[in-house]
Amino acid sequence: MNPVRRQVLKGLGAGALLAPMSGLQAKAVPHKPLFIDGLSFLPTEMADVKASGLDAFLCDISAIESIEQPDGTVNYKRTYKACIQSITEARAKVLAEPSLIQGLSGSDIDKVRGSGKTAVFFQIQGADCVEDSLTQVDEFHALGLRVLQLTHHYGNSFAGGALDSDTKGSLNLPLTPKGYALVDRLNDKNILLDVSHSSEQTALDAVKASRQSVVQSHGAVRAIVPHARCSPDSVIRAIADSGGVFGVFMMSFWLTNDPVPTTDHYLAQLKHVAKVGGLDAVAIANDYPLRGQENLLKLNNDNAEGVKEYLDWWYSLRAKKVLGFDHEPVHVVIPELNHIERMARIYDALKGAGFKTAEADKIVGGNWQRVLKTVLI
Numbered sequence: 111m112n113p114v115r116r117q118v119l120k121g122l123g124a125g126a127l128l129a130p131m132s133g134l135q136a137k138a139v140p141h142k143p144l145f146i147d148g149l150s151f152l153p154t155e156m157a158d159v160k161a162s163g164l165d166a167f168l169c170d171i172s173a174i175e176s177i178e179q180p181d182g183t184v185n186y187k188r189t190y191k192a193c194i195q196s197i198t199e200a201r202a203k204v205l206a207e208p209s210l211i212q213g214l215s216g217s218d219i220d221k222v223r224g225s226g227k228t229a230v231f232f233q234i235q236g237a238d239c240v241e242d243s244l245t246q247v248d249e250f251h252a253l254g255l256r257v258l259q260l261t262h263h264y265g266n267s268f269a270g271g272a273l274d275s276d277t278k279g280s281l282n283l284p285l286t287p288k289g290y291a292l293v294d295r296l297n298d299k300n301i302l303l304d305v306s307h308s309s310e311q312t313a314l315d316a317v318k319a320s321r322q323s324v325v326q327s328h329g330a331v332r333a334i335v336p337h338a339r340c341s342p343d344s345v346i347r348a349i350a351d352s353g354g355v356f357g358v359f360m361m362s363f364w365l366t367n368d369p370v371p372t373t374d375h376y377l378a379q380l381k382h383v384a385k386v387g388g389l390d391a392v393a394i395a396n397d398y399p400l401r402g403q404e405n406l407l408k409l410n411n412d413n414a415e416g417v418k419e420y421l422d423w424w425y426s427l428r429a430k431k432v433l434g435f436d437h438e439p440v441h442v443v444i445p446e447l448n449h450i451e452r453m454a455r456i457y458d459a460l461k462g463a464g465f466k467t468a469e470a471d472k473i474v475g476g477n478w479q480r481v482l483k484t485v486l487i
Contacts, residue, residue: 141467142224143457143470143471143474143475144165144219144223144471144474144475144476144479145162145163145164145165145166145453145454145457145474145475146164146165146166146167146219146393146394146474146475146478146479146482147162147164147166147167147168147394147395147396147400147453148167148168148325148327148328148355148357148359148393148394148395148396148478149167149168149169149170149233149306149327149328149357149359149395149396149397150167150168150169150170150396150397150398150399150400151169151170151171151399151400152169152171152200152203152204152230153399153400153401156207156209156210158399158400158401158450159209159210159228159400160209160226160228161400161450161451162400162450162451162452162453163451163453163454164228164400164453165219165222165223165228165229165475166213166218166219166222166228166229166230166231166475166478166479166482167228167229167230167231167396167400168231168233168257168327168395169200169230169231169232169233170233170234170235171193171196171197171200171232171233171234172188172192172193172196172197172233172234172235172236172239173188173189173192173193173195173196174186174187174188174192175187175188175189175192179264181430182426183423183426183427183430184423184426185262185263185264186262186263187236187238188234188235188236188238188239188262189238189239189241190239190240190241190242190246192239193234193239193250194239194249194250194253197232197234197250197253197254197255198253200232201232201253201254204230208227209226209227209228210227210228210229210230211227211228211229211230212229212230212232212254213229213230213231213232213256213482213486214254214256214486215483215486215487216479216481216482216483216484216485216486216487217483219479219482219483231256231257231482231486232253232254232255232256232257233255233256233257233258233259233304233327234250234255234257234258234259235259235262235306235307236259236260236261236262236266236307237258237259237260237261237266237268237269237292238261238262238266240268240292244291244292244295247292247295247296247299247301248299251299251301255301256301256302256486257301257302257304257325257327258296258301258302258303258304259304259305259306259307259308259327260285260289260292260303260304260305260307260308260312260316261307261308261312262307263307263339265283265309265312267286267288267289268285268286268288268289268292269283269285269286269289269308269309269312269316270282270283270284270285270308270309270311270312271283271307271308271309271312272307272308272309272338272339273338273339273427273432274309275430275431275432282309282310282311283309283311283312284309284311284312284315285311285312285315285316285319289312289315289316290315290319293316293319293320294319296320297320297321297322300322300485300486300487301485302322302323302325302481302482302485302486303316303320303322303324303325304324304325304326304327305317305324305325305326305345305349306326306327306328306329307339310341310342310344310345313326313341313345313348313349314344314345314348317348317349317351317352317354318348320352322352322484322485323352323353323354323481323484323485324348324349324352324354325349325354325355325356325357325393325481326341326345326346326349326354326355326356326357327357327395328357328358328359328395328396328397329341329356329357329358329359329364329395330358330359330361330364330365330379331343331346331358331379331382331383333382334365334366334378334379334382335363335364335365335366335367335434336433336434337364337433337434337435337437338432338433338434338435339364339434340364340434341356343386346383346386346387346391347386347387349387349391350386350387350388350390350391351387353481353484354391354481355390355391355392355393355477355478355481356383356387356391356392356393357393357394357395357478358376358379358380358383358392358393358394358395359395359396359397360395360396360397360398360402360403360443360444360447360448360452361397361398361442361443362375362413362441362442362443362444363417363420363439363440363441363442365379365444366378367437369440369441370441371413371441371443371444371445372444372446373444373446373447373455373456373459375444376444376447376456376459377459377460377463380392380460380473389469389472389473390472390477390480391477392472392473392477393473393477393478394453394456394473394474394475394478396452398443398448400450401449401450402443402447402448402449402450402452403416403442403443403448405419406442406443406448407448411443411445411448413440413441413442413443413445414440414441416441416442416443417439417440417441417442420439420442421439424438424439453474456473456474457470457474460473460474
């Protein structure tokens with residue numbers, strides 16, 4: 111998408127948020143921002159959805175198989191068989207729950223606004239589920255898939271992964287010919303293209319190839335934490351120029367290398383995305399369950415203890431000399447945000463940091479709403 115189109119989208123987004131009331135002066139009511147989370151999961155306890163205060167969220171419904179890599183590290187492959195079953199089961203759960211609606215178009219967000227319901231947009235973290243033919247994309251779409259990630263950590267037949275490494279230590283593998291065909295099919299089906307976990311070159315290639323806005327549903331900023339899983343400014347800028355959004359997630363070891371993670375570190379990530387891509391590119395993501403990282407909650411957010419579950423995986427990537435794994439992680443979550451009410455807490459933090467109401471509204475939901483309405487039609 112060219113910069114001119116992006117400016118048009120930005121104008122439309124701002125107009126929707128800032129349009130004045132007409133006619134008689136309405137009685138003042140408490141302001142309720144729109145809360146949209148860029149990635150979480152269907153909870154076991156559906157009451158968690160209401161407790162989160164979310165109007166909508168992108169919901170990873172995929173199922174995985176553990177696959178040992180040739181070098182001994184482990185990847186998690188989302189196979190066609192596993193994901194067809196998981197999306198069928200997720201659809202049944204959502205349709206059976208009165209407090210939820212399955213999000214099929216961006217306009218579904220308008221339907222839940224003020225209703226007490228939440229729109230759930232199905233996402234799969236990795237295109238490995240498209241195994242035999244692009245017609246499988248159509249099958250997933252018919253069951254409600256509305257967001258597809260090209261890959262997860264490591265590359266596949268479609269895309270290069272953020273954690274890929276060859277003998278030269280390359281972390282920049284491109285979109286493949288099959289990947290270009292997949293991008294075209296996703297555009298045709300109005301499925302939102304997600305470049306989370308992609309290599310820099312794959313992300314740039316995908317944005318250039320796409321006829322629609324592209325997102326990174328969940329990630330962090332490499333200029334703050336120099337790590338392969340964090341995105342360079344080139345990717346943030348390209349996503350913004352496509353009219354998409356960049357969702358900053360809750361995994362604190364990719365938000366700051368400081369020993370004690372705080373909400374200020376999270377705000378610094380949001381501010382950097384705004385500086386590079388503009389305010390319309392900034393969004394919120396989770397990448398943990400709605401309640402938060404469950405093991406850390408059980409440990410009363412004791413990061414020193416909780417980080418231990420990540421260390422074997424971390425050391426395996428350090429041995430491959432992948433960017434950033436030489437730094438020892440000492441935390442997993444920002445304690446005050448590892449909470450089911452994180453969206454309200456982030457919103458309050460934005461206002462406390464000097465963001466205007468209209469700006470904070472965009473960040474916590476308005477920007478996601480714009481993209482979903484643009485692509486999911």
